[in-house]
Amino acid sequence: MRVNVYLPIFLGCREASSGGDFLVKVAVVIGSESDREKGLEAAKVLEKFGVEYDLRVLSAHRNPKDLEEYLDSSDADVFIAIAGLSAALPGYIASRTVKPVIGVPREVKVGGLDALLSIVQMPAGVPVACVGIDNAKNAAVLAVQMLALKEAKLAEKLREFRDRGSRL
Incomplete structure (x- = not known):
């Protein structure tokens, strides 16, 4: 399975690769380094299913040009966007692609309700699927279902x- 992990510029950039089991791909985009743990949770599920993925740290606020370039060049079939606070990332990605976007709201403040509402209250024509607060594993399973x-x-x-009771 091929796996790409990109860290923000201030931390440097690393890439790890291996072959993939399927011809489909998921982009896991996290809004900041503090979301890394949840991004890795999604990645672990995708690995268990043999699905190729990219994990990137790209903020809709801090580095929108880099995010735009990534979206223009990505060959992902599904996007998982993990974000807290204003949680603009999933909606921004959905506005720039015709591929499915799954939002994962983070519990940062207000119990994650602020992020949840930001993700689910999208305008008509720009849908974002949404899973529970901090539930990156379900986002990955939903992506696998789509694929x-x-x-x-x-x-x-x-x-x-x-059949195994949804246990990995």
Whole structure:
């Protein structure tokens, strides 16, 4: 499985690669380094299913040009966007792509309700799917379900996952 992990410029950039099991790909975009743990939770689930992914730290506020360039060049089939506070990242990504976007609200302030409402209250025509607060694992499973629509072997892995009681 090929895995790309990109850190913000101030921390340097690293890339780790290996082959992928499927011809589909998920982009996991986190708004800041403080969201890294949740991004890695999603990545771990995707790895278990053999799904290729990119993990990137890109803020809609702090480095919008880098985010724009990434969205223009990404070959991802599904985006997972993890953000707290104003949580603009999922909506911004959804406004720039026709691919599905799954938002993961972070519990930063107000119990995560501020981020949750920012993600689910999108204008008509710019939908963002949303999972529970801090539930990056469910975001990854939802991404796998979306990808399984065109990958029969991935659908079979999902059935096995459900047969095991949704345990990885």
